[in-house]
Amino acid sequence: MIFGLSYLDIALIVVIAVVLFFAIKGAINRKKKSSCCGNCSECSSCSNCDKKH
Amino acid sequence: MTLKELKIGQSARVDVVGGEGALRQHFLDMGVIPGAEVTVVKFAPMGDPMELRIHGYELTLRLDDAAQIEITPIEKKEEKKVAPKTRNSKHAHPALGEPGVHHCKGDGDPLPDDHKLTFALVGNQNCGKTTLFNRLTGSNQHVGNFPGVTVDRKDGVIIGNPNTSITDLPGIYSMSPYSSEEIVSRNFVLDSKPNAIVNIVDATNIDRNLYLTMQLIEMERPLVLAINMMDELVGNGGSININLMEEMLGVPVVPISAAKNYGIDELITHAIHIAHFQEKPIKQDFCCDTDNGGAVHRAIHGVANLIEDHAKRADIPVRFAASKCIEGDSDIIAKLELDENELETLEHLVLQLEKERGLDRSAAIADMRFQYITKVCSKCVTRPHESREHARSEALDKVFTGRFTAIPVFIAIMALVFFLTFNVIGAFFQGLLENLIELLETNVDLLLTNGNVNSVIHGLIIDGMFEGVGSVLSFLPIVVTMFFFLSMLEDSGYIARVAFFMDKLLRKIGLSGRSIVPMLIGFGCTVPAVMSTRTLPSERDRKMTILLTPFMSCTAKLPIYAFFVNAFFKGKGGLIMTGLYLFGILTGIMVAILYKKLVFKGEAVPFVMELPNYRLPSGRSTLQLMWEKGKDFLQKAFSVILVAAVVVWFLQSFSPSLNLVEDSSQSIMAIIANVIAPLFVPLGLGDWRICTSLISGIMAKESVVSVLEILFAGEGGVASVMTPLAAITLLVFSLLYTPCIAAIASVKRELGSKWAIYLVFWQLIIAWLMAFIVKLVLGMFL
Numbered sequence: 001m002i003f004g005l006s007y008l009d010i011a012l013i014v015v016i017a018v019v020l021f022f023a024i025k026g027a028i029n030r031k032k033k034s035s036c037c038g039n040c041s042e043c044s045s046c047s048n049c050d051k052k053h
Numbered sequence: 054m055t056l057k058e059l060k061i062g063q064s065a066r067v068d069v070v071g072g073e074g075a076l077r078q079h080f081l082d083m084g085v086i087p088g089a090e091v092t093v094v095k096f097a098p099m100g101d102p103m104e105l106r107i108h109g110y111e112l113t114l115r116l117d118d119a120a121q122i123e124i125t126p127i128e129k130k131e132e133k134k135v136a137p138k139t140r141n142s143k144h145a146h147p148a149l150g151e152p153g154v155h156h157c158k159g160d161g162d163p164l165p166d167d168h169k170l171t172f173a174l175v176g177n178q179n180c181g182k183t184t185l186f187n188r189l190t191g192s193n194q195h196v197g198n199f200p201g202v203t204v205d206r207k208d209g210v211i212i213g214n215p216n217t218s219i220t221d222l223p224g225i226y227s228m229s230p231y232s233s234e235e236i237v238s239r240n241f242v243l244d245s246k247p248n249a250i251v252n253i254v255d256a257t258n259i260d261r262n263l264y265l266t267m268q269l270i271e272m273e274r275p276l277v278l279a280i281n282m283m284d285e286l287v288g289n290g291g292s293i294n295i296n297l298m299e300e301m302l303g304v305p306v307v308p309i310s311a312a313k314n315y316g317i318d319e320l321i322t323h324a325i326h327i328a329h330f331q332e333k334p335i336k337q338d339f340c341c342d343t344d345n346g347g348a349v350h351r352a353i354h355g356v357a358n359l360i361e362d363h364a365k366r367a368d369i370p371v372r373f374a375a376s377k378c379i380e381g382d383s384d385i386i387a388k389l390e391l392d393e394n395e396l397e398t399l400e401h402l403v404l405q406l407e408k409e410r411g412l413d414r415s416a417a418i419a420d421m422r423f424q425y426i427t428k429v430c431s432k433c434v435t436r437p438h439e440s441r442e443h444a445r446s447e448a449l450d451k452v453f454t455g456r457f458t459a460i461p462v463f464i465a466i467m468a469l470v471f472f473l474t475f476n477v478i479g480a481f482f483q484g485l486l487e488n489l490i491e492l493l494e495t496n497v498d499l500l501l502t503n504g505n506v507n508s509v510i511h512g513l514i515i516d517g518m519f520e521g522v523g524s525v526l527s528f529l530p531i532v533v534t535m536f537f538f539l540s541m542l543e544d545s546g547y548i549a550r551v552a553f554f555m556d557k558l559l560r561k562i563g564l565s566g567r568s569i570v571p572m573l574i575g576f577g578c579t580v581p582a583v584m585s586t587r588t589l590p591s592e593r594d595r596k597m598t599i600l601l602t603p604f605m606s607c608t609a610k611l612p613i614y615a616f617f618v619n620a621f622f623k624g625k626g627g628l629i630m631t632g633l634y635l636f637g638i639l640t641g642i643m644v645a646i647l648y649k650k651l652v653f654k655g656e657a658v659p660f661v662m663e664l665p666n667y668r669l670p671s672g673r674s675t676l677q678l679m680w681e682k683g684k685d686f687l688q689k690a691f692s693v694i695l696v697a698a699v700v701v702w703f704l705q706s707f708s709p710s711l712n713l714v715e716d717s718s719q720s721i722m723a724i725i726a727n728v729i730a731p732l733f734v735p736l737g738l739g740d741w742r743i744c745t746s747l748i749s750g751i752m753a754k755e756s757v758v759s760v761l762e763i764l765f766a767g768e769g770g771v772a773s774v775m776t777p778l779a780a781i782t783l784l785v786f787s788l789l790y791t792p793c794i795a796a797i798a799s800v801k802r803e804l805g806s807k808w809a810i811y812l813v814f815w816q817l818i819i820a821w822l823m824a825f826i827v828k829l830v831l832g833m834f835l
Contacts (some may be wrong), residue, residue, distance in 0.1 A: 004507075005507060006505065006506075006507075006601075008504050008505075008506060009506055009510055010508045012506060012510050012514070013510065016513065016518075017512070018694070020695075020696070020699060022692075023303060023695040023696050023699075024297070024696055025690050026688060026691065026692030026693075027692040027693045027696050029692075030688070030689065030692060030693060037100075051347075053411070
């Protein structure tokens with residue numbers, strides 16, 4: 001037990017953290033995509049857009 | 054006599070094309086030029102617009118616009134299917150654009166081997182550009198069967214040639230800018246200067262398609278002509294003498310079938326060769342000193358001499374600039390920076406052209422191009438007999454656009470789509486998925502309980518993640534089914550017909566028939582709907598259509614409706630869903646009338662559109678769209694909605710001092726939501742949990758359901774707290790209030806921040822007012 005948490009709790013926290021990390025990354029990417037100028041398929045390499053991707 | 058007065062089945066020759074500005078130029082570019090033969094095919098069910106057959110394709114235009122076209126009625130002769138004399142004649146293959154043979158190498162040096170070759174894929178609307186792009190690059194861009202599916206450019210790498218980049222541009226009819234996507238294409242070719250142009254033309258409608266080719270050849274870029282749909286042409290008894298066409302146009306010509314993957318390798322070889330060796334078109338001079346006294350020929354060459362130095366300075370091809378100066382293209386004239394004398398000389402040259410040719414400037418240039426096209430086609434093209442596709446389309450159109458059948462059939466089709474989506478196919482798979490998610494949730498719950506997992510972590514996994522994501526995930530089948538049907542309607546060519554017969558109705562609310570396309574897409578998702586308005590040629594129509602699209606209930610709102618139907622109105626799902634969709638449309642109509650009277654005064658843009666033949670929707674394309682939409686929904690569920698669910702769970706589980714709360718009314722969320730709750734009290738929705746769900750709906754509409762699931766989980770569900778009247782009020786508010794953040798971003802992108810902010814507040818006001826009215830009215834009965 002560490003800080004009252006079992007090893008299973010800690011393992012679950014790690015899993016949840018990883019899942020949340022990717023979820024937040026995905027949400028940010030969606031936001032980026034939705035604010036792209038739409039002039040190319042690859043938003044990250046878009047040069048026509050005033051957004052800083 | 055004007056075109057408006059012509060009866061169904063009658064034919065006429067165009068004498069004068071009236072009107073002015075971009076619209077008139079558009080008519081000319083579509084082939085409505087003096088001397089062209091037109092036949093009236095039919096009138097829309099409400100008598101307007103009309104469908105014409107011209108240059109072998111179907112064009113629709115309004116009676117008001119037809120009234121500006123003067124005609125002389127003629128007896129339509131039975132078209133004889135005579136093959137050109139050159140059909141079997143042996144023409145040496147010019148071998149343009151072929152490896153080992155070089156033509157017109159410019160400075161004689163090929164581009165360096167490591168130079169990245171850039172290509173522009175250019176062609177008319179609905180000629181198969183995106184299908185070819187997918188073949189060339191192996192991409193999965195969505196294709197459809199109505200003009201204007203591609204509204205933005207798409208880049209890709211040609212398969213097997215990593216050092217290349219090809220850009221799929223929106224379909225255009227000419228290099229005269231008429232709508233915003235035409236400007237995108239023209240600017241790309243003019244400014245980005247791709248190493249070569251791949252010009253795709255529809256073999257079954259080659260006359261009109263070659264009009265754009267003539268202008269592209271003037272751009273002095275290496276060009277390869279891909280004649281698409283050759284399988285259809287040959288299958289119907291037609292043929293093209295490729296060698297002769299190549300000789301007459303001075304560019305490599307490759308017959309292909311993008312849909313059947315025929316001729317693609319040969320096209321790639323030619324395209325890469327001309328780009329690498331910078332082989333420009335051999336001829337650009339399509340005017341002739343003997344045609345109609347040579348007036349156009351003299352004018353073009355005179356103007357070319359006059360502006361040559363300016364064109365070189367402005368880096369615009371001289372021949373192209375000369376034609377555009379004569380047509381009066383203000384953009385090009387401004388870029389040339391001609392001085393007063395030159396402008397005056399230009400005007401004199403053009404006046405002389407008009408006097409000698411007996412046609413105005415734009416018509417004279419269009420006529421010259423079509424004359425050359427006629428010459429090319431009469432020598433190279435054996436016309437097919439009426440294609441199976443066209444005969445089938447005519448037969449189907451008797452029902453789908455028939456005077457008494459069009460609107461009932463449209464209503465029946467839409468009703469069937471909704472019925473199958475919500476009650477049969479979508480609902481069946483939703484049930485299966487719900488059971489699966491429930492099974493998974495129960496087992497995970499059991500495992501966590503047996504493993505004595507900490508209660509906070511347990512709550513986060515079950516009440517936050519599972520409740521939040523699971524409640525939304527089960528709607529995946531409904532969303533995918535809805536997109537399946539929308540894709541079928543679009544791919545078959547039916548949506549173009551809907552635009553045709555709805556034009557008169559939409560004009561009453563200040564819109565054009567073309568606005569129906571974004572509106573129908575809006576039933577799927579507001580984001581592509583907003584983007585698809587780029588095909589609308591007027592800024593007024595674009596703005597108005599964009600601002601009305603959120604009234605078309607998108608699929609993301611379906612989980613909200615289904616959630617409340619399950620909780621309050623079991624067995625009345627069809628009635629409630631249909632009622633909500635109709636209520637959204639009716640509110641949209643009322644708002645449109647308001648816009649027309651107060652904000653967007655004036656008339657809708659003219660309705661000039663090509664009606665494509667019906668085609669069997671491609672299974673690959675439909676499955677691809679369903680996969681894309683399904684993937685997008687899953688990504689949203691596991692990103693935005695998962696994060697929102699966890700944030701909401703956290704805010705409703707902890708107090709401001711970060712202690713776990715027993716009663717969620719003491720939570721951080723309750724404190725925040727209580728600030729705006731008074732605004733919702735008049736609607737009977739003053740509960741902080743409802744306010745929270747509505748706020749989260751701005752991130753993604755599906756979140757409303759997941760948040761309600763989380764917040765009401767401890768009280769036996771939402772039905773134990775709300776009344777059916779409050780549920781209906783909430784449904785109406787959800788239907789109409791501010792669209793999700795992605796939709797707002799797309800509005801901002803298209804119209805700017807001011808309109809996006811306006812949309813957010815306007816939708817809130819409308820939603821509040823309509824919900825209040827519904828509450829008052831229904832309150833008298835419930």
